[in-house]
Amino acid sequence: MALSYAAVAAAAAPARARAPCGKMAVDFFHEADPADLSARYVWQEGWPPALGGAANGGSLPARGTGLGPRLLQSHGWLEGSLLDYDSLEAAAAVFDAAKPDTWPRVLPRQDVLFVDGFGKQRPAPVPSLRVPLDRLRPSTASNGSRGGEPPRLSVLLVRWGGRCRIGEGREHEAEGEGGWGKYGAPPSDLYMSSLVKEGFKAHPELGGSSGSVGRNFEMFSLFVGSSTDMSAVIPVASNIAATLRGEKKASFWMLWPAEWEDFDETDYAGYVQTQAIFPTMRACEAVGIRSTFPHPADQYELITSKSWMVTLAPRPEAALPAAVFAEAGAVLADPLAAARRALAELAAVRAANPFPRGGDGSRPAPSNVNGDGTLRKGMVKAGWTWEGRFVLSFTGEKELAKRLEEMLLVDGYLGSRCLVQEWVDFDFEIRLFFLPPGDWAPGTPVRPVRFEYNGWGKPQEEGRPGAFRKLSREKVLKEMWHDDTAALDAAQERAVEISQDLLSWLHESHPAQPVAMVRLDFMLLRLGPGQARVVFGEFCELGACCISWEQGPPTIWRAAIDYALR
Secondary structure (H helix, E strand, C coil): CCCCCHHHHHHCCCCCCCCCCCCCEEEEEEECCCCCCCCCCCCCCCHHHCCCCCCHCCCCCCCCCCCCCCCEEEEEEEEEEEECCCCCHHCCCCCCCCHHHHCCCEECCCCCCCCCCEEECCCCCCCCCCCCCEEECCCCCCCCCCCCCCEEEEEEEEEECCCCCCCCCCCCHHCCCCCCCCCCCCCCCCHHHHHHHHHHHHHHHHHCCCCCCCCCCEEEEECCHHHHHHHHHHHHHHHHHHCCCCCCEEEEEEEECCCCCCCCCHCCCCEEEEEHHHHHHHHHHHHEEEEECCCEEEHHHHHHCCCHHHCCCHHHHHHCCEEEEEEEEEEEEHHEEEEEEEEHHHHHHHHCCCCCEECCCCEEECCCCCCCCCCCEEECCCCCCCCCCCEEEEECHHHHHHHHHHHCCCCECCCEEEEEEEECCCCCEEEEEEECCCCCCCCCCCCCCEEEEEEEECCCCCCCCCEEEEECHHHHHHHHCCCCCCCCCCCCHHHHHHHHHHHHHHHCCCCCCCCCCEEEEEEEEEEEECCEEECCCCCCCCCCCCCCCCCCCHHHHHHHHHHHEE
């Protein structure tokens, strides 16, 4: 009869307390690159919890089967024995970092079992590993304790483990201007690989400084392949917290909340239902694992739901388009009546909070088409939408009724309402990246660390946004605004001014959870020499696309890790 996984570990137990006779006990830093499909992870007993743990002798579920989440350690100091040398100094005498065959061989403790990231291999010890010297140190274990000294930070990387791999075969050079750039999107393995290398390893509090590589952290990957997998984590959140040994414990949620049924298709890889991910985040927060990326659950849910667009639309300080909700039940009962109601409510919001007319007063606000106060044109948006999906334009109540049906009554959509906004005329968008300091308080001016610019092509016939176009300040001035530097300077300062009220509102909504980073998007329209209208578009979460800002992701990762270590 085949041994269970627990029996494999038990059979190795005699090697647990000490190194083999005559061998030097060492700690070695294990690394499993998230982008490396052949990487070994350290198996954790009791996972997946949905099956009562792999120790029951059953096979480990393969990635994407939906049979349960899997917790595997990718990074951290492990115990082992130095082979071939009696000291690290002796190993250093022949070591050449450029020649792996000169790296010392290390025998991991034999009750530490390894698996691949896809769940295709049964957990098993490994005979030996080649480890570079900068990932070795004398043993820090005492009295048989496991793992040695606790690290400064424990990281729970919650990532996609479904059948379809995000970004597979992707070449960022061929993505066009609407792509995510060289780092990829946050749910992709490529993005997480760079996060580890340029974020955690480079952070000074984790040991990285002056070009050195920091390893004062441990990291566990929590693979989920479905919304059911995600919900299965809730009852075992305390077990995860107990596994994390760091002085600080932080979670990075590298998935996109959505209001869709799970589909086993490439286009839906990385999406998890809102009713699964947010309760799971809160369960982990309740046991001391701080949600760090993108934000704590309450704040992340608020920002990405877009509900704040309706809440803040009546406030003049927010400079928002009028916005209302359309309910799925009303659309199902009578789409045309629901459209008429939404347009009437939009008109009421705009009448109560009129935008100032622009320039000489001849330019209606915020659009010509709705300038007489009758709302005809606008946008329909679903909450928790990503990469420009599920955003449709309309003109007239009949087309609005059609868009509402297309948005709310489509098979697989789980949302109960969508957002209807008035149309905004604009030349281009400007995106402001804010990294408020840890002690920031409302009322204290805060400047963006970066401005980015983009435009959009003509909307498609079916109402979807047109092609995304990356711009620069120079292009905007030369191609769109007739070198009107005064107008652009004034518009940027107006966007910064509006941002102060918006950031204060966001902070006051969750005073115990200040944002580490947030992006605010604005729509700009030149009205005349030295004059422009600025309309707020949306909040975007930590991890949002950095457009042309090449150093944006590493800058944001530093802010997120700083937040985790506060």
